[in-house]
Amino acid sequence: MTRHETTAAAIAPFGEDIQMIRAQLRRFIETEVKPKGESWEEKGMVPREVLRQMGALGVLGMRYDERYGGAGLDVMSSVMLAEEVGRSTYGGFSATVLVHTDMASPHLENAGTPEQKARWMPGITAGETITAVAVTEPGAGSDVAGMRTRAVQHGSDWVLNGTKMFITNGVHGDLYFVAAKTDPDAKGSRGITMFAIEKGTPGFSVGRALNKTGWLCSDTAELIFEDVRVPAENVLGEVNRGFYAVMKNFRNERIVLGAMACAEAQAAMDMTVDYVKQRRAFGGVLWNKQVVRQRLADCLTRIEAGRQLVYHAARLDAAGVECVREVSMVKAYCGELANSVLYDCVQFHGGMGYMRENPVERMSRDVRVQAIGGGATEVMLEEVAKRM
Structure with a gap:
């Protein structure tokens, strides 16, 4: 340690x-x-x-x-x-x-x-x-209110049609928690219901496995639902109240993504510090260059700030305190932080930072999505702005 x-x-x-x-x-x-x-x-x-x-x-x-x-x-x-x-x-x-x-x-x-x-x-x-959650759609990423997947009640069952996109664990998962619009007359985010759907259910298929820039060992899929019959006992929570369940879980999701981003940044910076203390250039080791030391010190400072922001938001959430503002700050700040730190880590590795054999190269691709998935930075900052 x-x-x-x-x-x-x-x-x-x-x-x-x-x-x-x-x-x-x-x-x-x-x-x-x-x-x-x-x-x-x-x-x-x-x-x-x-x-x-x-x-x-x-x-x-x-x-x-x-x-x-x-x-x-x-x-x-x-x-x-x-x-x-x-x-x-x-x-x-x-x-x-x-x-x-x-x-x-x-x-x-x-x-x-x-x-x-x-x-x-x-x-x-x-x-x-293994579980997956299917909310995002091709035309509606962070915009849950723009959902097009529909479920219509037939007797005691529901028949679900639609497409979900960018679903992690989508290819190899076993149980999917799927959001669908169940009240066609409800406006915006209202009238959404969550369903538990098992792999192998007739009409439910993986459209394709998606080829990503990073997170390569994570399977990501497009999911297709064609007249999928879901029994009433697979309805999760209250009918037409699924939006609130999605929003509630976003708090937890964004806290853990912030913690993950800070840890990724810390791991990359630790490797970079080790590298620059050994790498010789211009008559000495890189660590002896003031600009290098100070840039890395700035990275460490921002990582620690992000980590403490994560802890603060987690404490509020654990105490049952309303913390959408703080959680949105976590997602926005830590996602951008990881990208910024990895940029510097690649830079200080020089040519080696651009080689596939170097972990920081892989990590620089992996962290790019931290500013997108789970709530894009711009969406998160708008959530903060609403509460200013």
Whole structure:
């Protein structure tokens, strides 16, 4: 553990139980993720066995009830998880895990009936049932109100038609939480309902696996729903109240994305500091150049500011305090921060920073989406502005 990590751990709002899980998870990532990540990038997916191992480790259900294999912990366990997977340097691995734990399955935790939870939650915490959330559409990214997917009631069932786009875990997932418009007369964001749809349901298919710039070991898909018949017992939460469920979960999603972004930036900067302390140029090591030291010191300062902003927003969320403004700040600031820091890290690696064999090159591609996914920077700043 670096001096910085020791200092941060001393003041971070993590309990002893979370710190113990962190130590186990870090060892797992060092031995089972980092040495194998490149092969996953080539295959375009994280092997299911790795997710099962993480389930056995107890990190896929830390926020959920012990009766389902969870640990009953609070939002800080999600922050810790995001930090540790972010440190792995493989953004696709991080996305695969965090979408399952903190972006998709919370819809079941927050709105599911006891019967629904008993049916699906044990598999979710064990890594046997991998989840995805399908809200985004080809013509409506951050604009949930522009949703075109429709569900019409037929007897006790619903028949769903539409297309979803950019869905993480979309190709290899097992259980999908899908948003659809159920009240055609409702304006804007009203009249949306969430449905739990299992892979293999007739009419539900993966249109195509998407070829991305980064996050290569995270599978991303277009999903197609053609007259998909969904039984009433698969409705998640209240009919026509799904928009509020989506907005509620955005808080958690944006906090963990901020924590992940800060951890990615920290990992890249640590590698860069090590590099410039060894790299010789113009008669000395790069570290001895004042401009290099100061740029890296500025990066560290901004990373620490982002990390503390994440902790602050997480504390507010844990206390039940309205924190849309702070969470929006987290998403906007940390997403841009990761991009800025990785730009500098590539720059200070020189030509090596542009080589595929260098982790910072891969990370610079991975972090670009941090300013887009989960709420684009501009959308997040508008949320802040509304509350000024």
